[in-house]
Amino acid sequence: SQQGEEDPQALSIQEGENATMNCSYKTSINNLQWYRQNSGRGLVHLILIRSNEREKHSGRLRVTLDTSKKSSSLLITASRAADTASYFCAADTSGTYKYIFGTGTRLKVLA
């Protein structure tokens, strides 16, 4: 499979539940970013995590990074209908800030 594969591809949850999305990559990374994209819109930066970090928080978002497993996860706690969007991980594998994007997870939060 390619660099930056997310799973699941689609996730449907009830408002108030937590949503977890995973991203795997093939080679070593310099850093990894998570983005949100609402349908047909731009990419909104959520969190950057560097290769020497294991966990970062921002509001209801928590990102973990496991470099030994070459994977990252994004947890959204207490989800809201407004969180409905596609979520992408993007890995900088070369240290040149050229990001390789994953295929994305489509999250649907039902009110």
Add this chain to the structure above:
Amino acid sequence: EPEVTQTPSHQVTQMGQEVILRCVPISNHLYFYWYRQILGQKVEFLVSFYNNEISEKSEIFDDQFSVERPDGSNFTLKIRSTKLEDSAMYFCASRSQTSSYEQYFGPGTRLTVT
């Protein structure tokens, strides 16, 4: 909060025509990027630009593509002779040298080649 802006939001052009997509990066940023996303597919890196020259480009960025920073604020992507397969959303991004390296993306320009 500063943001990357792009114009136009939607561009329709005929095959073979030249198009210029415009971006205004965040004002104190020094690194600029173009990515594209064909409908339903991954976001793909096209080119990075720093100090008035291309730093890196992908295989997609062939001779039909060029980038320019014509003045202190704009960053443009030109496609010389558009093809049907150039239809995509094109995103500009910028990064500050002194920040914690997040790339901030613009809202995108949807290019439709007919």
